[in-house]
Amino acid sequence: MKNFLILSLFLTLAAPLFADVSFITVNDEAAYEEVEDFSNTYEINFNRHGEKKINKCQAVRLKEHWFITAAHCVENACRDNCSFQARLIVGPNYEADMTVTHTPKSPKIFKHSKAKLDKRSSSYDLALLYFKPSETKVVYKDMLIKRALTEAQFLERIPNKSLFYKAVKGTNIPNLLVMNEGSGKKLDRKISVISIWDGKREVMNNTDGLIYSPKQHLFFTKNFGIIKGISGSGVMTNTGELAAIVSAIGSIGLYNSATKKYDPVNMVYLSAFDREVVDFIHEHAGSFGYIEAGPEYLQELNPKQKELLNAMDGLSLLKQ
Numbered sequence: 001m002k003n004f005l006i007l008s009l010f011l012t013l014a015a016p017l018f019a020d021v022s023f024i025t026v027n028d029e030a031a032y033e034e035v036e037d038f039s040n041t042y043e044i045n046f047n048r049h050g051e052k053k054i055n056k057c058q059a060v061r062l063k064e065h066w067f068i069t070a071a072h073c074v075e076n077a078c079r080d081n082c083s084f085q086a087r088l089i090v091g092p093n094y095e096a097d098m099t100v101t102h103t104p105k106s107p108k109i110f111k112h113s114k115a116k117l118d119k120r121s122s123s124y125d126l127a128l129l130y131f132k133p134s135e136t137k138v139v140y141k142d143m144l145i146k147r148a149l150t151e152a153q154f155l156e157r158i159p160n161k162s163l164f165y166k167a168v169k170g171t172n173i174p175n176l177l178v179m180n181e182g183s184g185k186k187l188d189r190k191i192s193v194i195s196i197w198d199g200k201r202e203v204m205n206n207t208d209g210l211i212y213s214p215k216q217h218l219f220f221t222k223n224f225g226i227i228k229g230i231s232g233s234g235v236m237t238n239t240g241e242l243a244a245i246v247s248a249i250g251s252i253g254l255y256n257s258a259t260k261k262y263d264p265v266n267m268v269y270l271s272a273f274d275r276e277v278v279d280f281i282h283e284h285a286g287s288f289g290y291i292e293a294g295p296e297y298l299q300e301l302n303p304k305q306k307e308l309l310n311a312m313d314g315l316s317l318l319k320q
Contacts, residue, residue, distance in 0.1 A: 059129055081103050126277060180293070193246060212298075214274075
């Protein structure tokens with residue numbers, strides 16, 4: 001059977017997965033308490049020095065001063081000197097912007113050495129960010145009146161100081177879920193993608209399944225309404241693990257023997273964590289929390305899922 005796939009990277013939106021899947025968007029203080037790991041998700045803007053263009057992505061905290069995001073977010077913006085701004089939204093109107101400078105002599109951004117970033121693959125699409133929010137220059141803003149605030153004014157006006165401090169310091173930091181499977185499997189967990197987007201919170205359900213491709217080093221799933229906007233966001237399981245990072249969207253054409261045509265299937269691609277990723281993080285960030293994905297996390301693929309996996313893994317053999 002012939003299969004055809006086109007993969008396109010994106011620089012700002014989040015993606016969901018198979019099994020029961022949620023797409024969650026949060027940015028008010030009530031949602032902090034409903035989604036515990038939101039306090040570890042930052043909106044990140046990358047800007048190459050001397051250029052006006054900004055890449056907007058997200059990043060998830062791995063430990064107090066280390067965050068993980070998608071490598072394609074930093075690929076063009078941070079090849080040499082750049083700045084990145086971590087933005088925390090607090091309540092409906094307030095934000096705290098923390099700016100960090102990255103240079104070759106003082107690096108704050110570390111891209112995975114095997115990151116493959118092209119129209120056909122996004123394997124190891126991962127990068128680490130280092131910064132200490134408590135030691136970083138911070139600009140406080142009231143977005144309703146579009147005015148900068150002093151730290152004292154900001155702390156006086158935000159609805160919940162303790163939630164802000166929790167977000168700055170980091171609590172309930174998730175463990176990474178590490179895949180060591182040599183064959184394709186389905187992740188036996190409900191999944192949520194955490195994002196900061198448009199001030200809305202909504203949950204969209206999907207009943208397919210999150211498939212792991214060891215050849216491509218990623219998870220993938222059918223897309224159900226995901227567009228550009230939150231690359232680098234965290235893919236969380238219902239048992240609290242960080243399973244992947246949002247990487248790319250694309251479409252795959254599967255041959256329909258009844259119509260003798262290719263039916264397009266829109267997909268989402270998520271950078272998974274394996275032993276190479278664990279070694280990469282250890283090299284730069286030192287020790288961190290992770291869990292090996294044992295049999296209790298995984299299921300065998302059904303025939304339809306195997307067909308999708310075969311189509312995905314055949315990507316490198318195809319010509320456009």
